[in-house]
Amino acid sequence: MTAPAPTDLILHHYETSPFSEKVRVHLGIKGASWRSVLIPNIMPKPELTPLTGGYRRTPVMQIGADIYLDTQIMLAEIERRWPSPRTVSGPDWAVNLWADRLMFQAAVPLIFGELGAHVPEAFIKDREQLSGRPFDPAAMAAAVPYMATQFRGHAAFIEAGLADRPWLSGNRPGVADAAAWMNIWFAGRNVPETTAKLLAGLPRVLDWSERMRALGHGDRTEMTGAEALGIARAAEPAAAPDHDPADPSGLQPGAAVVVMADDYGRDPVRGVLVAATPRSITLAREDAAVGRVHVHTPRVGYVLMAG
Numbered sequence: 001m002t003a004p005a006p007t008d009l010i011l012h013h014y015e016t017s018p019f020s021e022k023v024r025v026h027l028g029i030k031g032a033s034w035r036s037v038l039i040p041n042i043m044p045k046p047e048l049t050p051l052t053g054g055y056r057r058t059p060v061m062q063i064g065a066d067i068y069l070d071t072q073i074m075l076a077e078i079e080r081r082w083p084s085p086r087t088v089s090g091p092d093w094a095v096n097l098w099a100d101r102l103m104f105q106a107a108v109p110l111i112f113g114e115l116g117a118h119v120p121e122a123f124i125k126d127r128e129q130l131s132g133r134p135f136d137p138a139a140m141a142a143a144v145p146y147m148a149t150q151f152r153g154h155a156a157f158i159e160a161g162l163a164d165r166p167w168l169s170g171n172r173p174g175v176a177d178a179a180a181w182m183n184i185w186f187a188g189r190n191v192p193e194t195t196a197k198l199l200a201g202l203p204r205v206l207d208w209s210e211r212m213r214a215l216g217h218g219d220r221t222e223m224t225g226a227e228a229l230g231i232a233r234a235a236e237p238a239a240a241p242d243h244d245p246a247d248p249s250g251l252q253p254g255a256a257v258v259v260m261a262d263d264y265g266r267d268p269v270r271g272v273l274v275a276a277t278p279r280s281i282t283l284a285r286e287d288a289a290v291g292r293v294h295v296h297t298p299r300v301g302y303v304l305m306a307g
């Protein structure tokens, strides 16, 4: 079967971002062609936030006037629009959230504890603003022995997951693979010697890592942030999902709402509710730079409130 060609898909990202690597690899599995807009790795992001309404995390996915915040919903939307080859099966979404939260939270202090002195001051200040907590390389260095055991333990989950199948998602690579890979890639490119030690004796992880790397990123073409803003301005949002009448929030389409992440980077996004479902929140917003856009977030991991 010929791979789909989602040329309308724009990923706002930067090379070193692990969550972006998850989406890039997912696009590689799809054999997709896509557009790339490189964004700064610290604030301000003046050509990004007009699209998102204030959300500043990386990556952000854009298809015309539809803006997707968080890799969970990006991968789901890529699968919905370009279903072949299939990349979602079994407990993939639960594995995705484990990779995003538990394994990632072991990888971050492992990396920054070791790189400590080399981390630029502007990056430290930015990540303090992002997390609302001190970004303390000395504290992270003190935590490295514990985080090393945790990281290796998470990697051992991957090893176990590969015991009876070539990919975590089954016979074909899928969302579970892209999500778990993000952490191995992130640690491996930043602290290669430590990562090699922590993966020693996990032969399936090592073999799978080679195969993950070989999947590539699909066919990528660069574009400027200004061009992407122009595309949003010229487009109308696509048909949104149906609102779930049983939604526990009780909020109805048309209500003024605020959406924010429940972990870090909790900058509120304000708009009008279009649809809330068990898997997604869609709100409409107007911005002088981009006109009317629909902003989509996952449901799990995000707070929706009247506002």
Ligand SMILES: N[C@@H](CCC(=O)N[C@@H](CS)C(=O)NCC(=O)O)C(=O)O
Binding pocket: 017, 018, 019, 020, 040, 041, 042, 043, 056, 057, 058, 059, 069, 070, 071, 072, 100, 130, 265
């Ligand atoms: N749950 C989010 C997490 C995204 C995230 O933490 N991204 C990191 C970079 S990989 C980030 O936003 N860092 C701050 C920044 O890029 O400004 C997702 O899945 O997209």
